[in-house]
Amino acid sequence: MGAWFTHLILQLAAILGSSLVTPTPLVRTDSGAQLERDWGQQVRLKHLYMEGNSRHLQINPDGHIDSSHAQNFYTLLEIKAVERGQVVIRGVNTDQYLCMDTEGNIFGSTTYREDDCNFNEEQLETFYNVYHSPRHKKVLSLSLEKRPYIPNRELPPLSMFLPRENELPMATYSRRSSERETNDTDPFGMRSGQQASPKLSRSSRG
Known part of the structure; x- marks a missing residue:
């Protein structure tokens, strides 16, 4: 009787002990930074706000890159x-x-x-992003000073960007987007364009 009672007590203790063990949390296999920066989304709609001059990067119709204080459809x-x-x-x-x-x-x-046209995108401790070319090894910057990208080294002026949410009405964007995106898996049409396009040069810009 004593042995049976002792065995029962040990079984109850084991069951109670297992219920108190904290389960091991699931470990993400993908990068937390990727999730925070929406890399999982196929296309992000943003304005790149520059640290240093409080302006947004702007792509003009003639291919010239400059900046604007306010959001507009050239900064989108x-x-x-x-x-x-x-x-x-x-x-x-x-x-x-x-x-x-x-x-x-x-x-x-x-x-x-x-x-x-491909850029590595990295987030700094300040939460600004820096973009640099994996091919040309230079940092994307609106200043005249061009530097290679070296981690933890000083960046050129106007090279830190904060992706900001769009505040413009979306009717125009939605219409243009639906007209040109015929392939959901390749919305920029990059694969077909790359096969047919010549090498970019100063003479072929725009």
């Missing part, structure tokens, strides 16, 4: 993740890709080429 950008941590940026109103040449100069072009 589609940012598409082409792979983890790498994006393509295109102006909504001009259909021009944001590109970089070998010297680090940025310009808009209706022709997409991976070498010139």
